[in-house]
Amino acid sequence: MSADVQIAVAVRSGAWAQLWRSTRARWCIGIVLVYVAMALYGEAVYQWHQWHDVVPSYQHQDLDRRFEPPGRDHWLGTDALGRDVLQRLVQGARIAFRVGIITSLIAIPIGVLLGALAGYFGGKTDDVIVWLYSTFAAIPGLLFILAIAMVVGKGLLGVYLGIGLTMWVGVCRLVRAEVMKQRALPYVMAARVLGYSHARIIVRHILPNVLHIIIVAFTLRFPASVGTEVFMSFLGLGVQGEPSWGIMINNARLRLWQGVWWEMTFVTLALFLLVWAFNLLGDALRDALDPRVRSQRT
Amino acid sequence: MHADPTPAIRLPAWIGMLLLISLAFPLGCGDPTLRTSAPVESVLRQDTLRIRGFDPVKAGDAPSALAIARIYEPLLQYAYLDRPYRVVPLLAADLPVVSDDGLTYTFTIRPGIHFQDDPCFTATGGKGREVTAEDFVYSVKRLADRKNQSVGYWILDGRVVGLDAFREASGTPEPTDYDVEIEGIRALDRYTLQWKLTEPYPQLLWVLAMHYVCAFPREAVERYGDAITRHPVGTGPYILEQWVPNYRLDYVRNPKWAETGRIDRFPSTATEAFRERGLLADAGQPLPFIDRITDTVVMDPATRWLMFMKEQLDASDVSRDNWDAVLDDQLGLAPALAARGITVSHGPSLRLGYFAFNMEDPLLGANRALRQAMTCAFDTEAWITLYNGRITRPNGPIPEGLDGHEPDYQPFPFDLDRAKALMVEAGFPEGRDPATGRRLQITLELGRADDAELRQSAELFAHFMSRIGIQINLSYNNGPAFFDKLERRQAPMFFLSWIGDYPDAENFLQLFYGPNSSPGPNRSNYRNPEFDALYERIRVMPDTPERTALYQAMARIVIADCPWIFAYQHLNVGLRHAWFGNYAMHAFPYGNEKYYRINRAGGAGGAR
Numbered sequence: 001m002s003a004d005v006q007i008a009v010a011v012r013s014g015a016w017a018q019l020w021r022s023t024r025a026r027w028c029i030g031i032v033l034v035y036v037a038m039a040l041y042g043e044a045v046y047q048w049h050q051w052h053d054v055v056p057s058y059q060h061q062d063l064d065r066r067f068e069p070p071g072r073d074h075w076l077g078t079d080a081l082g083r084d085v086l087q088r089l090v091q092g093a094r095i096a097f098r099v100g101i102i103t104s105l106i107a108i109p110i111g112v113l114l115g116a117l118a119g120y121f122g123g124k125t126d127d128v129i130v131w132l133y134s135t136f137a138a139i140p141g142l143l144f145i146l147a148i149a150m151v152v153g154k155g156l157l158g159v160y161l162g163i164g165l166t167m168w169v170g171v172c173r174l175v176r177a178e179v180m181k182q183r184a185l186p187y188v189m190a191a192r193v194l195g196y197s198h199a200r201i202i203v204r205h206i207l208p209n210v211l212h213i214i215i216v217a218f219t220l221r222f223p224a225s226v227g228t229e230v231f232m233s234f235l236g237l238g239v240q241g242e243p244s245w246g247i248m249i250n251n252a253r254l255r256l257w258q259g260v261w262w263e264m265t266f267v268t269l270a271l272f273l274l275v276w277a278f279n280l281l282g283d284a285l286r287d288a289l290d291p292r293v294r295s296q297r298t
Numbered sequence: 299m300h301a302d303p304t305p306a307i308r309l310p311a312w313i314g315m316l317l318l319i320s321l322a323f324p325l326g327c328g329d330p331t332l333r334t335s336a337p338v339e340s341v342l343r344q345d346t347l348r349i350r351g352f353d354p355v356k357a358g359d360a361p362s363a364l365a366i367a368r369i370y371e372p373l374l375q376y377a378y379l380d381r382p383y384r385v386v387p388l389l390a391a392d393l394p395v396v397s398d399d400g401l402t403y404t405f406t407i408r409p410g411i412h413f414q415d416d417p418c419f420t421a422t423g424g425k426g427r428e429v430t431a432e433d434f435v436y437s438v439k440r441l442a443d444r445k446n447q448s449v450g451y452w453i454l455d456g457r458v459v460g461l462d463a464f465r466e467a468s469g470t471p472e473p474t475d476y477d478v479e480i481e482g483i484r485a486l487d488r489y490t491l492q493w494k495l496t497e498p499y500p501q502l503l504w505v506l507a508m509h510y511v512c513a514f515p516r517e518a519v520e521r522y523g524d525a526i527t528r529h530p531v532g533t534g535p536y537i538l539e540q541w542v543p544n545y546r547l548d549y550v551r552n553p554k555w556a557e558t559g560r561i562d563r564f565p566s567t568a569t570e571a572f573r574e575r576g577l578l579a580d581a582g583q584p585l586p587f588i589d590r591i592t593d594t595v596v597m598d599p600a601t602r603w604l605m606f607m608k609e610q611l612d613a614s615d616v617s618r619d620n621w622d623a624v625l626d627d628q629l630g631l632a633p634a635l636a637a638r639g640i641t642v643s644h645g646p647s648l649r650l651g652y653f654a655f656n657m658e659d660p661l662l663g664a665n666r667a668l669r670q671a672m673t674c675a676f677d678t679e680a681w682i683t684l685y686n687g688r689i690t691r692p693n694g695p696i697p698e699g700l701d702g703h704e705p706d707y708q709p710f711p712f713d714l715d716r717a718k719a720l721m722v723e724a725g726f727p728e729g730r731d732p733a734t735g736r737r738l739q740i741t742l743e744l745g746r747a748d749d750a751e752l753r754q755s756a757e758l759f760a761h762f763m764s765r766i767g768i769q770i771n772l773s774y775n776n777g778p779a780f781f782d783k784l785e786r787r788q789a790p791m792f793f794l795s796w797i798g799d800y801p802d803a804e805n806f807l808q809l810f811y812g813p814n815s816s817p818g819p820n821r822s823n824y825r826n827p828e829f830d831a832l833y834e835r836i837r838v839m840p841d842t843p844e845r846t847a848l849y850q851a852m853a854r855i856v857i858a859d860c861p862w863i864f865a866y867q868h869l870n871v872g873l874r875h876a877w878f879g880n881y882a883m884h885a886f887p888y889g890n891e892k893y894y895r896i897n898r899a900g901g902a903g904g905a906r
Contacts, residue, residue, distance in 0.1 A: 053736055053737050055761075055764045055769075059757075059760075059761070059764075061757070061758065061761040063680040063683045063684065063758075066683075080619075080684075080754050081684070081754060081757060081758055081761070154747065154774060234748075235747070235748055236746070236747025236748035236749075236753075236774055237747065240772060240773065240774055241757075241760075241771065241772045247753070250748070250750050250753075251750045251753070251754065253600060253750065254599070254600060254617075254618075254619040254750050254751070255619050256600075257600065257603075257604075258619070258620075258623050
């Protein structure tokens with residue numbers, strides 16, 4: 001029992017140090033922080049314009065300056081309506097982060113709760129929950145998202161719910177498996193013998209030991225939901241009237257063959273870097289947090 | 299000796315694979331021009347959009363109408379090469395005899411016209427029977443039958459004696475009785491069709507050139523029921539070979555024409571301009587020239603363009619974002635394209651785009667100054683820049699090319715200062731509601747969500763309005779949801795266009811007639827007693843200078859009231875590859891494929 005507790009403690013204390021030791025992870029953290037700063041700045045700009053009730057600067061159009069290549073006034077060029085691509089890119093990052101965070105806030109609690117219940121109690125509970133997530137997993141994800149977007153209407157709410165309500169399945173599966181493993185370990189049995197309530201055992205004893213799975217799931221789900229949002233917006237089902245990356249890519253497509261490359265390139269690059277950094281970070285986190293992987297290395 | 303033996307082994311294997319594949323797919327030879335046994339076909343390959351089907355009474359959109367016009371034929375058609383537009387007989391033997399009071403029209407039907415062969419003609423063992431006047435009567439009854447949810451009844455609504463009563467009676471759950479006699483539309487004998495009208499209908503001949511009233515076989519409806527929309531049985535120059543919805547349509551030459559000896563000839567009259575272009579070289583030749591038409595559904599303008607450049611399509615329009623790369627300021631073709639033999643033709647279309655106000659909206663409908671302010675804030679020059687000059691800005695409801703068009707009458711041109719003054723008059727200085735201090739918010743409903751061109755137009759419009767302090771919220775819908783909102787009168791503003799059905803301004807003015815409100819064509823729900831009174835006068839007036847003067851007066855009323863912001867009149871521009879012959883731009887191109895030629899090397903139609 002004491003050995004297991006020590007592992008749990010070690011996860012918390014040593015993980016950062018190990019993560020930081022990896023150059024690749026440091027780079028990824030740096031990139032993610034840049035995006036966070038961009039998103040926060042974008043949110044501030046957005047809220048400021050909302051508060052003052054004026055037209056946001058990223059919506060400012062100037063038809064005399066359409067399709068300007070990157071230059072001094074517009075670092076990343078202008079689009080079909082003469083709007084600044086950089087400012088819209090930043091707003092796109094804001095929307096990407098909103099989607100990534102809010103969908104995770106929807107999906108992870110559902111996934112963790114159901115996964116923990118299924119894994120801990122087993123039996124009938126497990127059957128029901130497994131049936132539920134198998135059913136969800138069997139529905140083609142995109143169709144499901146489109147259906148939800150149709151029901152709640154287009155716009156960010158539809159994106160949040162659509163992605164959030166489909167993404168919990170993966171989290172649930174991972175947590176269930178891990179909780180099942182933990183349930184059989186001596187420290188849980190000891191807690192049971194001591195007469196602790198199920199809720200206390202799950203929340204105080206098991207969950208801290210599966211936390212690494214949740215963190216890794218978050219970092220891997222985040223770019224996936226950003227990608228899905230871009231995809232939905234590209235199809236016109238996502239964000240309305242705001243500069244999402246998907247909408248920008250759709251707009252940029254029209255002139256691409258005439259050599260108007262900047263909007264498409266920079267937006268795609270931004271999307272690529274974000275997804276790439278988060279994925280690598282997720283791997284690095286798994287290396288750092290998963291006790292098994294750690295023990296194999298040392 | 300050192301030669302690598304593997305190629306010798308590989309080659310037969312590779313050939314063997316090919317042989318296997320060709321054995322497995324004996325019909326795999328998709329391109330009919332590759333078949334050697336039959337004479338080479340001439341094939342027209344075009345793009346289209348999604349079509350609703352082949353039921354003439356249920357299709358009101360242009361792509362469906364184009365498809366239907368290849369298979370079903372009306373009594374009249376447009377003279378292909380004559381301008382101004384006029385109608386000539388198609389299935390009628392001649393233009394109708396009209397009584398002195400203008401209320402009775404008598405058509406003689408061309409004898410010897412046959413439907414295509416189809417199993418539905420059980421009496422003749424599947425052979426297509428001859429068309430009679432009864433087929434047109436049946437088609438009119440079908441158009442009027444409420445159970446068919448016809449989109450085209452407006453062409454005869456209130457005009458034909460007894461037809462409205464038939465329509466009312468068809469609203470009951472019992473099957474509609476198609477044997478009942480209607481006084482206003484009767485077959486006097488096998489080849490004589492008589493119309494009796496309730497009031498003079500100066501546009502009757504125009505609407506009879508549309509696809510709604512055509513030779514339509516009752517047997518086919520009785521056999522196929524609602525599936526008639528996928529299984530057309532017509533008289534036209536082509537028959538449907540296959541339809542893969544949302545992907546492609548194939549038509550082939552109707553063999554019945556040759557079998558029954560039906561000969562329709564290429565017109566021998568043309569305007570001077572068409573004559574100079576040599577379009578009369580085929581005058582008197584039997585139609586059609588093309589053996590096969592392949593329509594591919596291409597929704598995306600960029601894809602369409604690339605397909606045209608790869609010679610997978612014989613003709614193409616020019617999308618907004620290609621415009622400046624393809625055409626110069628004088629609408630001349632870019633040298634690289636001209637060198638490939640591509641030709642261009644252009645002419646004003648009768649497509650009028652507009653931002654409409656819902657006149658039943660409590661804010662917008664009651665506040666004329668607000669609508670005028672928004673009209674004044676509409677920046678014509680910037681708007682045309684967005685479209686790269688492929689549009690003109692109409693000044694009112696009557697587009698260029700029709701009688702009654704007054705280009706110089708522009709009481710609300712772009713003027714930002716005046717727009718701001720009008721906003722004060724409207725009670726929203728700087729666009730802000732004095733009660734709340736917030737900006738005015740108006741929702742603009744849009745028909746498609748995935749169309750980047752539409753989105754850019756809407757965003758530019760929002761930008762124009764933001765200059766006078768109005769915040770436009772863009773709401774994107776799919777097509778059905780959009781029209782549903784319009785029909786329930788729930789859209790405060792919307793962006794739409796109207797394509798003229800015939801070359802008479804009445805077709806545009808009816809869009810403002812009060813009783814035509816949603817779900818009718820007056821989607822703005824505009825009501826003005828003065829306008830309505832004038833409309834009721836002109837709807838029975840023959841084409842006279844007096845009527846044109848009334849058209850102008852009506853247009854002025856609409857322009858002053860601003861129920862629409864008139865946004866664009868499209869310039870039709872078409873590109874064609876060198877082998878595409880006999881093309882003349884037409885505002886109503888329905889059924890015109892029979893005049894075209896495809897002169898590809900080795901093609902059967904290589905005369906020109």
